Amino acid sequence: MIKLQHVRKVFADANFTALGDVSLDISDNEFVTVVGPSGCGKTTVMNILAGLDFPTGGQALVDGETISGPGPDRGVIFQQYALFPWLTVRKNVEFGLRTAGVPRAERRRTAEHFIDLVGLSDFADALPRTLSGGMKQRCAIARAYAVNPSILLMDEPFGAVDALTRVRLQEQLLRTWSQEKRTVVFITHDVDEAVFLANRVVVMAARPGRIVEVVDVDLPYPRTEEMRLSPAFTALRNRVWSAVYHQETVA
Numbered sequence: 001m002i003k004l005q006h007v008r009k010v011f012a013d014a015n016f017t018a019l020g021d022v023s024l025d026i027s028d029n030e031f032v033t034v035v036g037p038s039g040c041g042k043t044t045v046m047n048i049l050a051g052l053d054f055p056t057g058g059q060a061l062v063d064g065e066t067i068s069g070p071g072p073d074r075g076v077i078f079q080q081y082a083l084f085p086w087l088t089v090r091k092n093v094e095f096g097l098r099t100a101g102v103p104r105a106e107r108r109r110t111a112e113h114f115i116d117l118v119g120l121s122d123f124a125d126a127l128p129r130t131l132s133g134g135m136k137q138r139c140a141i142a143r144a145y146a147v148n149p150s151i152l153l154m155d156e157p158f159g160a161v162d163a164l165t166r167v168r169l170q171e172q173l174l175r176t177w178s179q180e181k182r183t184v185v186f187i188t189h190d191v192d193e194a195v196f197l198a199n200r201v202v203v204m205a206a207r208p209g210r211i212v213e214v215v216d217v218d219l220p221y222p223r224t225e226e227m228r229l230s231p232a233f234t235a236l237r238n239r240v241w242s243a244v245y246h247q248e249t250v251a
């Protein structure tokens, strides 16, 4: 379980309060998306969860322990693919297992499982430069999964791909998550994406960064394309959108 308790982040050099007072509990295997305007502190929250940055007030905990740095329990996937260009898909997915000292045969087996799960089996021996943006991001997801973290932290992972690929990646990610449940914290600018993926959508506002609304998405999984057109989905999207939009006009 992830627990943010009155988390505050002040960048002292800039005398800037990036996060005012953020409290949030995320249950195991929950899929939470975070939306909000640019500068509201989404990446700051992610960095704190990843252990790459630390709160200046309050506490960030995983399973009751204060986050003190990066750890194998948390896999991070960023917008930039961050694959090793000289390694094949298989070797990229195996990389974390190799550094963890997992024996070769087991490495192979695990990598194959996740490469298959993200639909890249036919490209296991391909180099990243020969893959499309969407395929690279699926490879990054397989690589994050392979080391078996209980939490996946995803910061705008589909921001750099075209709209159609993005929809496919969302479906692919949900398929993967349904088969291999993990706690997912997923940052996006895209309200549609936020609602389509999540159990809960967290809406943030800026100056200072804070949570203004948490919307429960009570639509069943698997989520389908038809669902995107349903009145229930539209109502949720409108609610999230107005929570994001109205703060902008007020500010």
Ligand SMILES: Nc1ncnc2c1ncn2[C@@H]1O[C@H](COP(=O)(O)OP(=O)(O)OP(=O)(O)O)[C@@H](O)[C@H]1O
Binding pocket: 011, 014, 016, 017, 018, 036, 037, 038, 039, 040, 041, 042, 043, 044, 045, 209
């Ligand atoms: N190291 C830093 N020093 C000073 N200010 C910072 C630092 N890092 C971030 N900030 C500021 O904190 C605020 C929150 O930044 P953050 O990157 O978390 O926002 P965000 O919601 O992820 O934005 P975007 O959607 O544009 O990526 C911004 O106003 C940013 O300028």
